[in-house]
Amino acid sequence: xxxxxxxxxxxxxxxxxxxxxxxxxxxxxxxxxxxxxxxxxxxxxxxxxxxxxxxxxxxxxxxxxxxxxxxxxxxxxxxxx
Numbered sequence: 001x002x003x004x005x006x007x008x009x010x011x012x013x014x015x016x017x018x019x020x021x022x023x024x025x026x027x028x029x030x031x032x033x034x035x036x037x038x039x040x041x042x043x044x045x046x047x048x049x050x051x052x053x054x055x056x057x058x059x060x061x062x063x064x065x066x067x068x069x070x071x072x073x074x075x076x077x078x079x080x081x
Contacts, residue, residue, distance in 0.1 A: 028064070031057050 007013075016022040025033075031053070034043070039054040051059070 028060070031060060 035053040035057040042050050043053040043056045044051045
């Protein structure tokens with residue numbers, strides 16, 4: 001458990017899972033499912049810019065990789081790795 005993390009009360013967590021609100025998937029896993037099922041459909045629209053689920057998934061994956069590289073570089077500087 002992460003320090004400072006306050007978990008949901010067990011009875012609420014159980015209820016949310018029973019009702020199907022929680023599926024024990026990360027947001028990234030949900031996006032992968034949506035991209036697989038609806039890859040070519042529009043996921044986001046901002047003015048003239050439009051992204052399909054597949055394009056959104058690719059951008060998020062690239063962002064995650066860049067963030068991981070930054071964290072690892074910072075950890076190396078601090079002597080944690």
